[in-house]
Amino acid sequence: MNWTVRLTVNGEPHTLALDDPRVTLLDLLRERLHLSGTKKGCDRGQCGACTVLVDGRRINSCLTLALSLDGAAITTIEGLAQGDQLHPVQEAFIAHDALQCGFCTPGQIMSAVGLLNEGQAGDDPERVREGMSGNLCRCSAYVGIVEAVLDAQATLAGEKERAA
Amino acid sequence: MNRFDYVKPATVAEAIAAAGAPGAAYLASGTNLLDLMKGNVVRPERLVDITQIKELTRIETLDNGDVRIGALVRNADLAYDASFARDFPAVAEALLSGASAQLRNAATVGGNLLQRTRCAYFYDTASACNKRAPGSGCDARDGENSQHAVLGWSDACIATNPSDFCVPLAAFDAVVEIEGSSSRREVALEALHLLPGSTPEREGVLNPGELIVAVRLPAAARGFARHARYLKVRERNSYAFAVVSAAAGLVIENGSIKQARLALGGVAAKPWRAHDAEALLAGQSAEPEVFEHAADAALREAKPSGDNAYKIPLARQLIVRALAAAAQGTPSRMPALPASPFSAVPGALHDA
Numbered sequence: 001m002n003w004t005v006r007l008t009v010n011g012e013p014h015t016l017a018l019d020d021p022r023v024t025l026l027d028l029l030r031e032r033l034h035l036s037g038t039k040k041g042c043d044r045g046q047c048g049a050c051t052v053l054v055d056g057r058r059i060n061s062c063l064t065l066a067l068s069l070d071g072a073a074i075t076t077i078e079g080l081a082q083g084d085q086l087h088p089v090q091e092a093f094i095a096h097d098a099l100q101c102g103f104c105t106p107g108q109i110m111s112a113v114g115l116l117n118e119g120q121a122g123d124d125p126e127r128v129r130e131g132m133s134g135n136l137c138r139c140s141a142y143v144g145i146v147e148a149v150l151d152a153q154a155t156l157a158g159e160k161e162r163a164a
Numbered sequence: 165m166n167r168f169d170y171v172k173p174a175t176v177a178e179a180i181a182a183a184g185a186p187g188a189a190y191l192a193s194g195t196n197l198l199d200l201m202k203g204n205v206v207r208p209e210r211l212v213d214i215t216q217i218k219e220l221t222r223i224e225t226l227d228n229g230d231v232r233i234g235a236l237v238r239n240a241d242l243a244y245d246a247s248f249a250r251d252f253p254a255v256a257e258a259l260l261s262g263a264s265a266q267l268r269n270a271a272t273v274g275g276n277l278l279q280r281t282r283c284a285y286f287y288d289t290a291s292a293c294n295k296r297a298p299g300s301g302c303d304a305r306d307g308e309n310s311q312h313a314v315l316g317w318s319d320a321c322i323a324t325n326p327s328d329f330c331v332p333l334a335a336f337d338a339v340v341e342i343e344g345s346s347s348r349r350e351v352a353l354e355a356l357h358l359l360p361g362s363t364p365e366r367e368g369v370l371n372p373g374e375l376i377v378a379v380r381l382p383a384a385a386r387g388f389a390r391h392a393r394y395l396k397v398r399e400r401n402s403y404a405f406a407v408v409s410a411a412a413g414l415v416i417e418n419g420s421i422k423q424a425r426l427a428l429g430g431v432a433a434k435p436w437r438a439h440d441a442e443a444l445l446a447g448q449s450a451e452p453e454v455f456e457h458a459a460d461a462a463l464r465e466a467k468p469s470g471d472n473a474y475k476i477p478l479a480r481q482l483i484v485r486a487l488a489a490a491a492q493g494t495p496s497r498m499p500a501l502p503a504s505p506f507s508a509v510p511g512a513l514h515d516a
Contacts (some may be wrong), residue, residue, distance in 0.1 A: 021170035133402035134264020
């Protein structure tokens with residue numbers, strides 16, 4: 001039997017035929033669309049390396065069947081920058097040296113973008129730490145990650161103010 | 165993961181019809197089910213994906229004032245619904261103390277109620293587990309069992325229910341709406357899960373093919389909104405299951421407790437409502453000694469099931485702390501670390 005799933009990935013519409021319903025969103029992104037920026041860490045929803053946005057909300061792509069998301073808009077790390085212009089969260093991660101090996105970084109950045117979309121943490125470092133607890137970093141770059149998220153939050157809040 | 169058939173019905177009636185086949189399982193967001201399937205702990209032959217059933221995604225206030233939460237409402241959406249969080253703050257706090265932000269964005273209300281135990285022996289298919297393989301034994305009894313049950317356990321099973329959400333739901337008399345092929349029925353949340361006895365594989369009262377369609381909180385539960393807390397002790401302060409947790413709600417008039425609600429998490433195979441403690445609290449003054457007596461009453465039947473004797477005094481302390489925090493008053497803003505007993509001042513930085 002065959003199934004069809006329609007997804008918009010980083011703005012581009014895709015219609016994909018699947019011969020197996022077991023395909024997770026993570027495997028679809030990496031193996032079928034060759035978007036390998038999204039990482040497979042634990043594959044069990046514990047590490048956050050596979051975090052992507054589905055209709056603007058961060059989720060673990062390893063624990064989601066692709067078929068379940070028919071019609072959804074997905075944003076991955078590859079879809080954040082506008083050409084050569086990095087997303088403010090990407091800029092902040094570089095500025096604050098918020099990584100060492102980099103494996104968890106796409107998930108950290110997507111999670112941070114999701115956190116800022118949610119608007120619950122504001123400029124409170126404790127709320128940022130709590131909101132980012134679903135992303136593990138084995139190099140323990142947490143101090144830089146929290147600084148980067150707070151910096152990006154300030155940048156985006158400033159942009160919003162200027163636009164208003 | 166085993167191969168399975170996949171169907172995505174558009175209505176509750178179609179879903180129930182599709183789930184009538186033997187070996188079928190409902191799939192909501194899958195944050196627990198897919199994890200179990202990846203470990204071959206659960207091997208459904210057919211997944212009935214209910215995520216497209218729009219009628220299950222609503223939060224509504226009924227004419228009688230009850231709040232009805234559709235089974236597919238996401239945990240984060242419920243916790244951040246301003247009116248819900250104002251009226252049922254301990255429920256919102258419990259939701260936000262569970263899992264991670266990513267998981268809360270996906271996980272559903274119905275799925276939370278039906279999540280399986282996190283007992284490591286249940287997850288490890290090489291271990292004996294009466295819940296996973298009835299009659300095979302229980303490797304937890306002589307294994308790593310420091311997190312296991314201290315109330316309501318049996319020789320067959322000492323696993324705990326991992327839900328945070330269910331604890332205040334049990335305390336505040338939530339009702340679960342269930343639909344089956346021939347009927348619709350309601351069950352008190354407190355009666356949804358079963359203690360293990362000699363049949364730990366039977367975890368709840370749902371029959372095969374039945375679907376949770378909604379959870380209702382009674383209008384009267386709003387009466388506790390000014391004095392309601394959920395506190396949770398875990399091995400780290402975020403993104404961990406409860407070692408012990410407590411939901412407490414009080415109605416206080418002139419320093420005297422008119423009504424009390426208390427339930428515990430992490431201690432049993434079900435959210436543990438402490439009716440005796442509630443009865444003791446009613447009519448008393450909101451003072452530490454009274455809370456201590458209530459905690460003793462709540463834990464009278466508690467006994468260790470392994471290396472977990474510490475959980476009994478821990479639960480006692482946490483009950484006292486939760487009742488004191490509830491008496492002090494619901495914080496005006498959700499604490500930065502929801503449910504953490506280490507936040508000295510509600511909403512403030514605990515390490516500042």
